[in-house]
Amino acid sequence: MSRLHKMSIQGIRSFGNRDQDTQVITFFSPLTVIVGPNGSGKTTIIECLKYMATGIMPPGAKTGGAFVHDPKVAHDTEVRGQIRLLFQDVTGHNVQVQRTLVATQKKTNISLRTLEGIIIREGINGEPIQITSKCIELDKEMVTAFGVSTAILENVIFCHQEESNWPLSEGKQLKTKFDDIFAATKYMKALELIRKIRTEKLQTVKISRAEIGHLKTYRDMLVQKKRQYAEIDERRQTSKVNVESIQLKLEPIDSRLEFIAKESSKMVDFQRRMDRLTNECEALKKKIREFNTIIDEPFQGSEDELKLLISNFQRDQDKKKRELQDLEAKKLTTERQIKKLLDKRTSDTTRLGGYEFEEKQYKTNLIRRQQFVDEYIQNSSQIIDKTNLINYFDKQIKIEQKTLMEKRLFYQQKETNVQQDLDKYQEQRIKIESTIKLKSSQVEKTLKEIQDIKQQQKQIEQYLNKLNDLNKRIERKEDEYQQKLSNEINIEQLKIDISSDEQKRVQLQFQLKDLNNEIDNLLVNSKINTEYEMFKKEKLERDEQIRKIKVRHHEILTTIFQGSIPEEDSNIYNQFEKEHRKLQQNRSILEKQIQDIRQTLSGKEEKRRLLADELKRKDLLRNEYTDRLQEQLNGQIYEKYLEKLSNDVKQKQDDKGSIVGMEKTYQKFVNQVRSTLKTDPCCPLCYRKFDKQSEGEQLIRDMEIQIKGPEYRQKIDHDLILLQEKFEKCLNLKPIHNQLQDIEEKDIPTLKNSIKQLDNEINQLKNKQNDLEQELNDKICLPLEQCEQIKTDIIMLNKYINERKGFETKIHVCQQKIGK
Template structure:
């Protein structure tokens, strides 16, 4: 048994996502009402309930829009992300700039300003002297840095001390300013108080101690004098007030005495007036007593006449005698009826046998008819299937053979389906493999085209090798040209040679020589640039050659894919497609065969049931014939006198007579009772009239006494009126005098209070000012006693001293910083000089190495002159070609190896996949599962038939129960006259085949009026549709939701008129009343109709409801309200 206690909502649709927005709703039992406008969040509460109970999201949400949308939180993240990306770009730009600067610095460091012209020893001496100078300057710089750190530390200490002294100086200056303010405030208060008290000698300040003591003495004297005057004035006022109070008390005593007299006389007067009224009332009553006595005499004589007449007409004794006679007749009739019952019982004993005989004969004819109907129904069908009309055993044997044939066909069909699935899987695998190979071929061709730019890979590679060889020769030529041109220029300039170093031509003039030198120098200047560009171009070509050599295996793979692998896959795919088509044709043939056999088996199964019933009827028919023979033997030789009808007729006549006699007895008894009650009533009336007449006679004798009492009471009342009037006349002047004295007393008290207040205010003002003067004097004395002025001067001197020290320290730091700047500048200059010296040393070393290489070159050239250079070049070229061929074959082998390795990895990966791993074990398990499933299917078929019958019976029972609840709810709710009630009707789908195990029902709602039933679809109004929907939901919940008694109604009054809304509320209250005993019953109603809520609130089940609204942040809130507040709520 389940129920809902409370629920917390946070971050769902319009409900807020912060902790402060969390809403908690406690569900009442048995009724919880949610009220609110559209869009406030009422339905969201029901959707939350459904989600926590079932886990289902509302329709159309898919979990995306049900919870709070977090996209608004992404704006800040996107802003931060864009900022991070911008900073990342800036960092990359700075890194690039840094690398460029480092490169530029490296190039600059490699360049030299000039070359040292001295000897190596001079250069080394100069370098070592420079090193010593730099080390001395660095040591001096370190000393200066230490000294500067020491000064910085000292400066920090002085600044800290200065800050502390400045804080202390500010504090002391604030105290000094406050001290002066206290003195000025004290003097101002003294002047003000002296002016107020009219004291001389205190017009101007500042005041000394003597002046202040004298001032305090004068103020105390003046305070004592003012206090004495005020006390004397209060005593005078007190004496006057006492005298006035005494006069008031005397007047008040007189007034009180007169008032008491008036009060007593008024009470006596009131009593006498009441007595007078009572006496007059009694006299008034006695005035009509004489007439009443005459009326009573007439009524009494009339009642006595009626009493004597009733006693005379009474026949009670005769009626009693008749009752006794009738009772005797009734006893005789009872005895006769008992005899007739005994006779009837004897006749019925043999009548039962004849009745059984008739029933058995009828049963025999019925069974003959049933057997004939079954034979006529299935004769043609069974004869067409078997050639004759079989019995049960013959039909079961035929069904068994057909079932075996169907199973064999199904086995063949399953085997073909399995082969088809395997072929389809193989086809998919081949398609995927073909697609992968084609994509691989396309990818290889794209890569090859990106590198080569054309499809002629071999020719491009050969052409690139030739270009590389040419570029290599050109680079070697340019590298050697630099040295040759330099040597030629040196020879032409240094050795004063007048002939050309190459052709040995003699220059005729100096101009020709200079022209040759200039030409050589220009070529020498251009040689490095040409060499650099040639080397760059050579590197690019070599890189491209390496890339193309790396693509050689890929080129071979392309050829294999185009010529071998892809065509083979396509041939395999065509073969598989032919196998699939063949299998599909075989499957279609087996399905056709199965479709022919199965209907025959189904129709035979249907006939088997009727054949079984027919055989059972035949067995029962034999049993009935045997019973008929037994009953005929019992009735043989029996002769009866009267029939059952004759005995029954006589019994009815006697019973009618008995009823008539009983009615007469009851009637006579009622007449006897009525006559006795009438006589008793007349006697009682006569006695009452006699008693009233006696009472009136007694009252007439008291009349004279009452008249005398009236005269006496009237005299006393008039006397009391006069006495009260005299007392009131005496009381009036006393009240006037009392008011006058009280007013005078109040004026006197007001004057006293005013004078006392003035004196008290004046005294308090003087005391307050004196108190303030004492406070200021105390602060002034404390300041002077603490020596704050001397302490302030001392701190100011310390501050000036610290400032001077700090200034001197800053000057020293400035001098050291200047010296350090000069030294750093000198060190930087020395570093430039050091770099120049190091470059010169490196240059000397490189020149020496160059000379050594030049000598080795000359030696090698000399040795080369003795060798066969052309033969060695040819041999070298052949060896390079052989190396290239070996490299090419090696690359091809590596490419093919990688392809095979990839295929091996691919096949191993496929073998590790679930579909190939443990295939034999899975096949064995699936075979066991298949055989087990076949056995289970047979058992399930038997279970299905039994279950189907049970479900049909349960369905019909539940439909009757639901329709009964719907009929009761409709009649108690609907106020119209056009529909008596509605019900749900279910029609089984007749188009379902025999092999389909699912049973389908078509449900429809109909409305009934008399014997006419019409579908409600398209014929009812919107209000009737809503009411029908609610009633059907209530009926379904009543029937199927006993263990989960939670029912939610969302806007149940939509499209309903006021009369039906009232009846719906009444019906809901009745449902709650009937289901309130169920512990887990809870009804949730969502509505915006407050009148509907008020109707529900009239019951005892609703005291509070929840109002759903939105706050200022447009977040939904849940507020608990009382039902009594509905009338006062302002929307």
């Protein structure tokens, strides 16, 4: 006898889903009494035992909200319920069973799924053997271990309190329950199987008797065939002897033919070899002629020297090949390094653009925060200290968070109460709907049974009329019989009448049997007709539900399917899933494209910003160089100013040279005149004699007057030094002038063109981004939201379509049965 030991419950109904909420119930022998107030979990223990023993959940628990711990109460989206049971099976061994359920909170309902079950038994040597539900049927194993049928476990031992009034149910339902409990159906099936086997065996006997006659005919034919076979065998033996003698004669001929065949094959091989060698010889001669035409200077050395040269050449060639391979490897390595550096530069530029974009966003957020703070301070009725503004906001946030938590707890409690009421109403609604369905089905069945009874009553009345006619005929026959007995007894005639009456009685019994069979067929057909009408009604309901869903979402389906809804209802779900996946893939692709465009745009904007900064720097540098040049050139052109300074310096140098030469010439002339005044006064140039010495002195004074003084020469030197300094400064400004020309003619136009090109690319990227975002919002997100909106109804539509197919199959089966 099986016996319960322990059971642990976690995450079932009112039992919590945490490890510390696990409850262990110990069962005592011979009796365990479970006592507690309402809602403490007494019924839950019985439900858990029933679920562990049979795998059947309580009524209304298939959605998970009525059996597994509510995820809303647990403040989690997923709750795991686990039950473990330790008991002793009918063989006296301990068995441990574990079942696990997972309830997931969806948007509108709770979905329930069953995880893998585990059963642990004791092995031969007492070691534990663990088997999962993937390897065995856990429900059947539990029934075998308890030694009691599923019907007794479900309806007697672990019967739910809502189903405990089944003994008071309708007759047919009650009969079904008792048949399941006492396994009456098995015995009925066994009897039917015995009858069927008996009928088959009788049929087999009839067939065997018929086959015996055929077998006798076959036996006679076999005897005749055996005689014919003996005659044929004698002829065969004679032919065999003749064949052996002929084979002995043919053996030397065969050996000779084999020898000739071998020799001919050798000859053929030799001929092929000779042809091949001839072809090779011709090819070698042709190559030799080709080589002779190619070789300009034949090698004069020996064959060994030629081989040595060839080996040296091959060695050098191999060395060059290795060097070439090394260089190619170095080239590939260098190209990879260059590619890595380019990729790194690109990624760094992209990251820099991203960082700049984040910096802009951060600065924008700071400005917005400051504006919000200023507006809040202006709108606030309290006096707020800006130095302690963060502390003030922290206090306000804490106060608001506390208020929010209180409101959240209040509304959560309210939501829990509403959910409990809603669950109660749902349970009541389910019970009422099931009662209505049961009553309506019972009413329909009762009406159909009444119609069947009426038909049977009409048939019985017909049979009664026939029976009355038969009784009247019997009475007439008896009267005739009595009259004949009274008149004259004719034994032979009586025997004939009795035999005829007996035959009529047998015929009437056969007719009665046929009528009974017909009644049984009519009953079966009425049952099939009832099922047919019921299935037809269910199919019409599914058609109406499908039609309502299609009408309700016709516009959305038309939009999703691009104006053509599939004609076959069975293709709607598959097409919807295909379009849904396609929309999700397109959304991912567009989002990735938009993200790539944003990154590229950020990199382009960062590059444009760098180019703008560079352009600004070049402008500043150009202004600086222009100011420096204008300061030195006084608004003149650099080349002309430099040429003018060069000409002025040359002019001053020429003036200085001419003055110095003139001074020396005049001084020499004065000295010569003075020297002549002492001895022979005359002009040193023309040798004109002076009449008086005073003339010579007057000439000296005139010459000294013509000679400019040192002040004039110092002035020229000073002017020359200034011009040379200006010229040197102007020469020093030449690199600046060249740089300014490069900036104005090359750098600034190049930067402006690059910025203009980047502006065009940025505008194109922004337009493309706007187009993609518009396409994402209009063509992807909106249909995707519509898909999510009608997804539940489409799933229900597919369910109704599958149910309709099932009903159509059942209707077809019923039609076939009715046709039979």
